[in-house]
Amino acid sequence: MITIGNVxxxxxxxxxxxxxxxxxxxxxxxxxxxxxxAYTEFVSTEQLLLGNTKSLDMFRYLEIERPIFFQIxxxxxxxxxxxxEIAASKKPDVIDLNMGCSVAKVSHHGSGAGLLRNVRxxxxxxxxxxxKTDIPVTAKIRLGWDSNSLxxxxxxxxxxxSGVSAISVHGRTKAMAYTGLAxxxxxxxxxxxxxxxxFGNGDVVSFTEALDKxxxxxxxxxxxGRKAIGNPWIFSNEPKETQTWLEIKNVIREHLDLMLNFYxxxxxxxxxxxxxxxxxxxxNTGFPDEAKxxxxxxxxxxxxxxxxxxxxxxxxxxxxxxxxxxxxxxxxFMNLV
Numbered sequence: 315m316i317t318i319g320n321v322x323x324x325x326x327x328x329x330x331x332x333x334x335x336x337x338x339x340x341x342x343x344x345x346x347x348x349x350x351x352a353y354t355e356f357v358s359t360e361q362l363l364l365g366n367t368k369s370l371d372m373f374r375y376l377e378i379e380r381p382i383f384f385q386i387x388x389x390x391x392x393x394x395x396x397x398x399e400i401a402a403s404k405k406p407d408v409i410d411l412n413m414g415c416s417v418a419k420v421s422h423h424g425s426g427a428g429l430l431r432n433v434r435x436x437x438x439x440x441x442x443x444x445x446k447t448d449i450p451v452t453a454k455i456r457l458g459w460d461s462n463s464l465x466x467x468x469x470x471x472x473x474x475x476s477g478v479s480a481i482s483v484h485g486r487t488k489a490m491a492y493t494g495l496a497x498x499x500x501x502x503x504x505x506x507x508x509x510x511x512x513f514g515n516g517d518v519v520s521f522t523e524a525l526d527k528x529x530x531x532x533x534x535x536x537x538x539g540r541k542a543i544g545n546p547w548i549f550s551n552e553p554k555e556t557q558t559w560l561e562i563k564n565v566i567r568e569h570l571d572l573m574l575n576f577y578x579x580x581x582x583x584x585x586x587x588x589x590x591x592x593x594x595x596x597x598n599t600g601f602p603d604e605a606k607x608x609x610x611x612x613x614x615x616x617x618x619x620x621x622x623x624x625x626x627x628x629x630x631x632x633x634x635x636x637x638x639x640x641x642x643x644x645x646x647f648m649n650l651v
Contacts, residue, residue: 316511316534318479319450321381321407323535325350327524327549330482330515330539331385331410331454337372339572340591341379343565344542348521348549350535351381356412356426359388359397373404374576380407383452387412389424391435395442402447409443411436413455413469414484416491427488430459433469437476450479454515457500460489466504474509482513482537492540502531513537521551544594559599559627566595566622574615582613602626 316323329336329344331353341352354372361369375382384406388394398409413436415426422428429436436453443451453473458464470481483504485496496516505512515537518524524536538548546565547554554562570588577584589610596606605625612618 316480318381318408318452318511321450323350323381325535326528327521327536327538328513329353329542329549330537331356331383331412332539332543334587334590335543337576338375338379339569339576340546342376342572343569344546344549345379347546349546351383351407352379353383353410354385354406356385356387356415357401359386359394360390362386362397362400363393370400373401373406382406383408383410385410385412385454387415387420387425388439389428391438391442394439395446398443399446402449406449408450408452408479409447410482411439411443411451411453413453416456416488421488427456427459430456430465430469430488431463433465433472436469437472440473440476440478444477451477452480452482453478454482454484456484456486456488457497458487460487463487464500466500467507470504470508478510480511480513480534481508482515485514485516498527498531501533505532505534511535515539519548520553521548544591544597562595562599563622566592567619569595570615570619582615585613585615585618600627 325348327348328350329341329352333355336353336355345352352375354375357369357372373384384401384404386394386397386401386409388397401409412426413429415421417426420426420428424432440451440453455466455469457466464487466483473481483501485498485501486492486494498514498516501512501514501516511534513535514527514531514533518527518536518538519541524538527533527536542548545554547557569591573584573588577587592609602625605621609618609621612621
């Protein structure tokens with residue numbers, strides 16, 4: 315059990331914040347499967363101050379998602395602090411400052427991982443958010459900008475001095491983006507020296523591995539990102555590979571229904587958004603290629619459901635190969651604001 319300010323966190327594993335993925339419908343599902351709390355997608359503080367409707371909508375959530383962490387990003391101190399007051403008005407449990415997004419459109423403008431090159435500014439942001447909102451503030455960082463600037467210990471020290479309540483660490487540099495292997499030894503080093511809870515993130519592919527990482531490196535909690543897409547079972551001790559097709563299909567239907575309710579529209583918007591989840595749900599299940607191609611082209615919800623139900627499937631997985639390590643990252647934010 316972890317305490318962040320006055321917020322109690324129970325659990326070992328949590329869904330990592332991912333733009334275009336960790337919206338309310340999927341957060342609801344992963345919380346039910348065992349994710350310890352819920353991170354929103356990251357939201358631009360500049361867009362919040364401009365009153366951008368789509369950005370504000372990314373903070374919609376249901377009470378069952380609590381504890382709920384609102385993740386924000388920005389490069390200007392005044393903008394970040396003032397926008398945090400808007401975020402706080404939506405009653406999150408925690409506000410999280412993104413210091414890890416590696417995408418050039420974000421990091422090269424001083425936001426996201428760009429703050430790793432100006433950790434004093436990041437510290438001032440955290441201090442300012444705390445004073446403005448009186449809500450616990452956490453941060454998500456990387457190990458540094460590149461291999462020549464591994465300033466993670468300095469970053470942690472500055473953030474702790476600014477009153478951060480917890481830090482999640484992606485074990486890569488900005489330059490690595492999502493390539494190579496996460497350095498869990500560095501994450502463990504951070505944990506051994508830190509005075510606040512440390513969450514580890516990077517390359518975890520199963521619930522069992524998450525528990526192993528937690529024990530070996532001493533982190534307080536483990537974040538799972540890409541391997542959780544289409545796989546909420548990863549937050550439980552019942553692997554997706556052990557589920558019948560009927561069980562998988564029921565979760566697909568549940569997720570689609572939540573999307574339709576959350577994104578009410580007269581067109582196929584919710585179904586289009588759902589496709590990136592669907593393709594990962596059926597990955598390595600032996601789902602027929604012809605049916606998959608048809609489903610990815612259907613824009614009518616009723617037709618989609620009918621075709622899904624008519625697909626001929628064995629009750630168990632027909633394939634056992636690992637999921638593809640596709641790069642789902644903060645780039646998709648650009649399509650949401």
